[in-house]
Structures are given as structure tokens and as C-alpha cells.
Amino acid sequence: MRTLFAFHGGVHPPTHKDESTRTPIAQTPLPSKLVIPLSQHVGNRAVPIVQVGERVLKGQKIGRPEGKLSSAVHASTSGTVSAIDMQLVAHHSGLPDLCVTLIPDGKDEWIAHGGVDTKQTSHSELRHLLRKAGVVGLGGAVFPSDLKTDAHHHKIKTLVINGAECEPYITCDDMLMRERATDILRGAGILRELLHAEEVLIGIEDNKPEAIAAMQLAVGQDKHDKMEVLSVPTMYPSGGAKQLIRILTGIEVAAGVRSTEMGVQCFNVATAYTVWRALAHGEPLLSRIVTVTGNVSDAQNFDVLIGTPLDELVALAGSKPDTDRHIMGGPMMGVDLPAGTVGITKATNCIIESSPKLFPPQPPALPCIRCTRCTDVCPAELQPQDLYWFAKANNFGKTQEFHLFDCIECGACAYVCPSNIPLVQYYRYAKSEIHERERDKKAADLARERHEYRQLRIERDKQEKAEKLAQKEREAAAKAAQAAATPDDTQQRLIEEALARAKAQAAVAHPQNTETLTPGQSAEIAAIEARRAKIREMAADAGADDEPPKSH
Amino acid sequence: MISALWVMIGISLLLGAVLGYSSIKFKVEGNPLVEKIDAVLPQTQCGQCGYPGCKPYAEAIAKGEIGINKCPPGGEEGIQKLADLLGVEFQPFGEGAAPKGKAVAFIDEQTCIGCTLCIQACPVDAIAGAAKQMHTIIASECTGCELCLPPCPVDCITMESIGENITNWKWRHPVIIPIKVAA
Ligand code: SF4
Ligand code: SF4
Ligand code: SF4
Ligand code: SF4
Numbered sequence: 001m002r003t004l005f006a007f008h009g010g011v012h013p014p015t016h017k018d019e020s021t022r023t024p025i026a027q028t029p030l031p032s033k034l035v036i037p038l039s040q041h042v043g044n045r046a047v048p049i050v051q052v053g054e055r056v057l058k059g060q061k062i063g064r065p066e067g068k069l070s071s072a073v074h075a076s077t078s079g080t081v082s083a084i085d086m087q088l089v090a091h092h093s094g095l096p097d098l099c100v101t102l103i104p105d106g107k108d109e110w111i112a113h114g115g116v117d118t119k120q121t122s123h124s125e126l127r128h129l130l131r132k133a134g135v136v137g138l139g140g141a142v143f144p145s146d147l148k149t150d151a152h153h154h155k156i157k158t159l160v161i162n163g164a165e166c167e168p169y170i171t172c173d174d175m176l177m178r179e180r181a182t183d184i185l186r187g188a189g190i191l192r193e194l195l196h197a198e199e200v201l202i203g204i205e206d207n208k209p210e211a212i213a214a215m216q217l218a219v220g221q222d223k224h225d226k227m228e229v230l231s232v233p234t235m236y237p238s239g240g241a242k243q244l245i246r247i248l249t250g251i252e253v254a255a256g257v258r259s260t261e262m263g264v265q266c267f268n269v270a271t272a273y274t275v276w277r278a279l280a281h282g283e284p285l286l287s288r289i290v291t292v293t294g295n296v297s298d299a300q301n302f303d304v305l306i307g308t309p310l311d312e313l314v315a316l317a318g319s320k321p322d323t324d325r326h327i328m329g330g331p332m333m334g335v336d337l338p339a340g341t342v343g344i345t346k347a348t349n350c351i352i353e354s355s356p357k358l359f360p361p362q363p364p365a366l367p368c369i370r371c372t373r374c375t376d377v378c379p380a381e382l383q384p385q386d387l388y389w390f391a392k393a394n395n396f397g398k399t400q401e402f403h404l405f406d407c408i409e410c411g412a413c414a415y416v417c418p419s420n421i422p423l424v425q426y427y428r429y430a431k432s433e434i435h436e437r438e439r440d441k442k443a444a445d446l447a448r449e450r451h452e453y454r455q456l457r458i459e460r461d462k463q464e465k466a467e468k469l470a471q472k473e474r475e476a477a478a479k480a481a482q483a484a485a486t487p488d489d490t491q492q493r494l495i496e497e498a499l500a501r502a503k504a505q506a507a508v509a510h511p512q513n514t515e516t517l518t519p520g521q522s523a524e525i526a527a528i529e530a531r532r533a534k535i536r537e538m539a540a541d542a543g544a545d546d547e548p549p550k551s552h
Numbered sequence: 553m554i555s556a557l558w559v560m561i562g563i564s565l566l567l568g569a570v571l572g573y574s575s576i577k578f579k580v581e582g583n584p585l586v587e588k589i590d591a592v593l594p595q596t597q598c599g600q601c602g603y604p605g606c607k608p609y610a611e612a613i614a615k616g617e618i619g620i621n622k623c624p625p626g627g628e629e630g631i632q633k634l635a636d637l638l639g640v641e642f643q644p645f646g647e648g649a650a651p652k653g654k655a656v657a658f659i660d661e662q663t664c665i666g667c668t669l670c671i672q673a674c675p676v677d678a679i680a681g682a683a684k685q686m687h688t689i690i691a692s693e694c695t696g697c698e699l700c701l702p703p704c705p706v707d708c709i710t711m712e713s714i715g716e717n718i719t720n721w722k723w724r725h726p727v728i729i730p731i732k733v734a735a
């Protein structure tokens with residue numbers, strides 16, 4: 001039996017997971033349209049490669065990755081592109097972004113596709129296939145998976161597969177593990193190969209006994225070696241990457257350090273599943289499991305095409321009329337969606353329909369009483385009350401000194417705060433202000449550099465011009481003097497002497513390897529020499545034109 | 553022909569010597585205070601402060617010739633930074649020096665006659681083009697200084713403000729009510 005470790009802090013919010021795990025994953029009917037954002041991943045937005053009016057097939061690439069940190073986007077079903085424009089998207093900003101709108105033709109016709117034998121395919125080719133298939137982390141971070149499978153020369157000992165799913169209400173990973181354990185494990189097997197990891201540890205919270213049983217069964221059936229399914233205590237946020245790594249391996253990933261440097265890499269179960277589908281079946285990431293729960297009559301999980309409008313999805317679960325907000329994600333870290341028209345994205349793990357009854361408005365925040373309850377529960381071992389204080393006062397330098405960027409925004413601190421302070425909002429605010437300053441600083445540095453270079457160039461051009469002018473004048477003066485002087489003028493003599501020296505030197509330097517030439521080679525050399533002579537002649541002519549005008 | 557050769561050699565030697573000499577003679581002795589001030593200026597290079605760029609303004613501030621509230625692109629935060637750096641009081645912007653939103657220049661490429669005047673005005677070489685060719689702004693390099701607007705003989709350059717988008721969007725100072733799990 002492997003010993004598990006504990007992370008600092010954590011909370012026990014009511015889980016509300018039973019509601020949505022009573023029925024199996026349901027297939028959704030084809031929606032009336034698909035709104036597919038071109039930026040569903042960390043990094044650069046994909047560039048659209050289809051035209052309005054074009055017919056596309058299911059699985060056809062419609063957005064190509066731009067730059068290294070980017071990912072591809074595909075048509076989730078066959079149909080016609082009806083628009084490529086700015087649409088509201090599932091993003092906390094509530095701002096529009098570039099989307100491809102697709103009207104399905106009902107045929108769901110696949111583009112030609114097929115898997116590869118992962119054992120026979122090179123690792124770089126596999127990574128390339130992942131990038132082409134638009135595979136990104138489905139645990140919420142949506143970081144391109146091909147980049148994460150490259151350990152950058154760090155020796156990876158352990159691959160952690162994250163099935164903890166610690167946030168209340170969310171059950172998409174739970175259902176996926178119950179129903180599709182075999183494919184998840186095969187995906188995990190490929191990830192292990194790519195990372196050259198020795199062992200695979202799969203962490204699942206102990207409130208998901210069915211999932212644990214299914215996964216353990218699948219490990220045995222497929223005879224996976226050095227792959228262990230571990231039940232971890234239910235404690236929010238055990239599904240944070242650093243927290244789960246700590247629980248399973250005991251390794252503390254320090255601030256600002258990547259887990260790969262400590263020999264561990266972590267993938268979500270749904271990502272492992274998608275990796276398998278992409279490589280073994282050639283299916284790009286076209287759909288994902290989404291939990292629809294909260295203020296609905298039939299909470300359950302759906303296999304949803306990317307781009308399905310939120311309204312059409314929540315209607316399937318029987319969203320109740322008094323719903324006033326749609327939350328994407330869980331109640332601890334989730335964000336409000338701006339409209340019912342937004343398309344489901346790769347990052348959408350859960351939709352909570354919210355009503356004032358379900359989530360009553362928070363009472364107004366009171367002053368911090370320095371009770372330090374937040375410090376007790378913070379899994380990142382921060383001082384949330386200090387961070388709050390500095391963020392509120394716009395003292396961003398101090399927030400960084402207090403390791404603001406180690407905060408995983410889990411919301412545990414806000415959950416226990418007796419003064420109802422929206423702590424995480426302050427941290428997000430401070431983080432985005434700091435990011436903006438960094439952007440500005442970069443832009444200013446670039447501008448300074450370009451400006452200084454320009455100054456230098458102008459100065460140089462000026463001097464060159466002045467020099468040329470002066471030189472020309474001097475030349476002219478010399479010429480005039482020369483014309484007046486006798487032929488054995490010193491300058492002329494010096495030039496002639498130098499020329500004679502150069503000629504003598506040229507004569508001394510014999511051509512090499514010319515003794516054993518074939519007649520053909522000799523002829524070739526002769527031809528080349530002739531060409532050279534010609535060029536010299538031409539250069540001489542051109543040079544004569546360049547001679548400075550005589551000033552008389 | 554030989555004389556031409558010598559002229560060319562002479563020119564290149566002389567130019568080399570001049571460049572080398574000037575790089576020593578005109579080398580700006582790094583005044584650490586000027587550098588520090590310059591580091592907090594926004595580098596828009598717009599001249600709105602009354603100096604031909606951020607560095608000259610920084611030099612003037614270092615000499616105590618001018619107040620710290622003359623740089624509109626820096627905003628009030630810029631003034632605050634200068635005040636902190638120099639240990640002086642914050643001074644609000646004077647009349648008519650209020651900061652504007654961020655913008656980048658945009659050339660109407662149909663109208664442009666390719667006169668190159670804007671290229672000569674741009675302090676950060678953010679305009680690409682050649683004589684009698686259409687010109688275009690490299691938006692990522694444009695500082696929004698507006699210096700290219702006046703020289704354009706056909707008025708085809710406009711400033712387009714950079715609105716909020718998904719990439720530059722920021723979380724607001726908390727007004728949003730957080731979500732709490734119903735017990
Ligand atoms: S829990 Fe709330 S009131 Fe208590 S110290 Fe933290 S921020 Fe202050
Ligand atoms: S939100 Fe940040 S500060 Fe608060 S408990 Fe979580 S990690 Fe700690
Ligand atoms: S006003 Fe313009 S030139 Fe002057 S310091 Fe500010 S950005 Fe630089
Ligand atoms: S100044 Fe105006 S017309 Fe001339 S090159 Fe620039 S944009 Fe074109």
C-alpha cells in the first residue's frame with residue numbers, strides 16, 4: 001500500500017455530485033448551429049482557414065495554430081460556414097471574440113481519418129498529431145498538450161493522471177472514468193511513453209467509488225504495468241495539480257518551479273482520453289463531456305459538440321425558468337457566462353444553472369478581522385489576508401513579494417472568510433493589473449530600443465553624408481593639384497609603387513594543384529579565367545563612370 | 553580606374569575612423585538618474601512634454617528644469633511613479649494635458665500617395681513602405697504618438713483606439729459578488 005501525503009489547508013464544501021451522476025452520459029442531438037471560438041486554448045488564437053459559405057466536414061480543420069503556443073480548431077460536424085465574426089464567447093470578460101459559426105447539415109459526415117500505430121510512430125510525429133488534433137488540457141487550463149508531453153530534458157519519474165475532480169457539482173470526469181476507463185488508461189499509456197515516465201499514478205477522490213472501481217478493473221484487464229489507481233481523501237482542492245502531486249508523491253513543487261523539474265508531469269483524465277482518441281482513431285477534439293446541473297430538472301452529463309450554444313444544451317437538462325445566471329465551472333472557481341448564445345468550448349467542464357434561491361446573493365463584505373482562518377485553509381500556504389490588504393490598496397509590488405502568483409484561485413479562503421470578503425476577486429484583479437504592467441513595460445522597452453536605434457541611424461546617415469561630401473571635395477582638390485604638378489608627383493609615384501608590389505605578389509602566388517589536370521579541366525579553367533577578365537573589364541568601365549567630377 | 557579604387561578605400565577607412573571616433577566622443581555618459589527616470593517614462597516618444605522624446609524629458613527632469621506632470625501618455629500613474637522615484641510631491645496634470653486612451657495609427661492604403669513623409673516622422677520606425685509605394689503601420693510597434701498625422705499631405709492617417717479585447721481585458725477591482733456554495 002502506497003502512503004499518501006497531505007497538503008496544507010483545504011475545505012469541505014458540500015459536494016452536490018449525486019444529482020448529475022444518476023444517469024449515464026447522454027448524447028446530445030445535433031444543435032441548430034455551432035458557434036466555435038478560434039481561441040479556446042492558452043496561447044495565440046487559431047487563424048481561420050475556411051470561407052463563409054464553404055461546406056466543411058466533421059473533423060475538418062477550420063482554424064490553424066498560429067505560432068508555437070497555439071492549437072488547431074475543427075468543425076464539430078459537417079455543414080456550412082455561415083459566419084466568421086466576433087461573437088460573445090464563454091469567457092469571464094463578457095467580451096466577443098472571433099468565432100466560426102457553422103450550420104449543421106444533419107449528415108454528420110466525417111472527413112477521411114484514421115489512427116496510427118502509436119508504438120510504430122516517432123514521438124515527434126505523435127506530438128505533431130496532437131497539435132493537429134487540437135488536443136488541449138481539459139481539466140480547465142486548456143494548455144496545448146503536445147507542449148506538455150515534452151519534458152525538456154527533465155527526467156520524468158511519475159506521470160500523475162488527475163481524476164480527483166474536487167470541485168462541487170462537477171462530475172464530468174467521474175462519469176468519463178466510469179464509462180470510458182479503458183481509453184483513458186490507453187491515453188495515459190501513450191503519455192507515459194512520450195514522457196518516458198516510469199510509473200503512472202491516477203488520483204481519484206474517495207467520493208467516486210464507481211469510478212475508482214472501473215479504473216482499477218481496466219488497469220487489470222489491459223495489464224498495464226506500473227500504473228496505479230489511488231483513492232485520495234475528499235478534500236477541496238485536492239485536484240489542483242500541485243496539491244495532487246503532493247498527495248500522491250509527497251513532492252512539494254516550490255513556488256515558481258515547474259513540476260517537470262521535480263520529475264512529475266500531470267494530465268487530466270479527460271485529456272488522456274482525448275489523446276487516445278486523437279492518436280489511435282485520428283479523431284480531433286470535437287466534443288467533450290459537460291455536466292449540466294444546478295437549477296435544472298434533470299441534472300446529468302452530456303457528450304457535447306464543441307460550439308453547441310449554451311441555451312440548447314441547458315434546455316436538454318430542463319433548465320428552470322427562474323434561472324438568472326449560467327456559471328461555467330464549479331461554484332468555487334467558476335465564472336458567469338455573458339449570454340445563453342455562447343458556444344461550449346474545450347474548457348467547459350460544467351454548467352451550473354444558478355438561481356437566487358440556489359446561490360443567494362452574498363451579504364456585503366465586512367472589514368477583515370484578522371482571524372487567519374483563510375491562512376489555515378490556503379492550500380498554497382499563502383497569507384490571504386495580507387494579499388487581500390495589498391491588492392485592495394493597489395500595492396502590487398507587495399502582493400508579488402507575498403507570492404500572489406502561487407495563488408491557484410481556489411477560493412478556499414473566501415469560502416471560510418467570516419467577513420464575506422470576495423478575496424479571490426482581489427487576487428484576480430491584482431494579477432491582471434500586474435500582467436498589464438508587464439505588457440506595458442515590454443512595449444515601452446521595445447519602443448525605447450527602436451527609438452534609440454533610429455537616433456543612431458539618423459546620426460550615422462548624417463555623418464556619412466557629411467563625410468562623403470568632404471571626401472569628394474578633398475578628391476577634387478587633389479585632382480586639381482595633380483593636374484598642376486609634375487608627372488613624378490609623390491602621390492602618383494606611391495600609387496605606382498604599391499601597384500608594382502601587388503603585381504609581384506600576385507605573380508609569386510602560384511595556382512595550386514594544376515599539374516595533373518585533364519584537358520577538359522584546363523579548358524574549363526580557361527573559360528572561367530576569360531569570364532573573370534570580362535567582369536574585370538566591365539567593373540573598370542563602371543568604375544570610370546564613378547570618377548568624381550572635376551571642379552574647374 | 554585606380555584612382556576610383558583609392559577613393560573608395562579612402563572613404564571606407566575614413567568612415568570607419570569617423571564612426572569609431574564619434575562612438576567614443578558622442579557616447580552619452582550613462583547618468584544613472586536619467587536612466588532611472590527614462591525607465592518609468594512610457595516611451596511613446598510623442599513630444600507632448602515639450603521635449604523631442606522621453607530621454608530628453610528625463611534629462612530635463614534630472615536637471616530639475618521641468619515638472620514631473622508633463623507626460624500625458626504616462627497618466628497619473630506615471631506621475632506617481634516619478635514622484636516616488638524622485639521623492640517629490642505628486643503634481644496633477646495641468647490644463648490641456650490630460651491623458652488619452654491608447655491608440656494606434658492606421659493608414660488608409662487607398663489614399664496614400666507614398667510620399668514617405670510619415671516614415672520620416674515616426675520615432676520608432678513603425679511605418680513600412682518605400683517612395684511611391686503604399687505605406688502601412690506595423691501596429692505592434694506603433695506607440696500611438698500621433699507624430700505621423702500632421703506631415704501627411706493627403707490626411708490619410710487616423711488614430712484607431714485600442715478597445716478592450718479578450719487579450720488585454722482585466723479583472724476589475726472587486727465589485728462582483730462571489731459565489732458561495734449553498735449549504
Ligand atoms: S478569513 Fe477573512 S476576516 Fe479572517 S483573516 Fe482572512 S480575510 Fe480576514
Ligand atoms: S484562493 Fe489563493 S489565497 Fe485563497 S486559499 Fe486558494 S490559493 Fe490560497
Ligand atoms: S510626453 Fe511623450 S515624449 Fe514626453 S515623456 Fe511622455 S511619452 Fe515621452
Ligand atoms: S505621409 Fe500619408 S501619403 Fe505620405 S506616405 Fe505616409 S501615409 Fe502615405
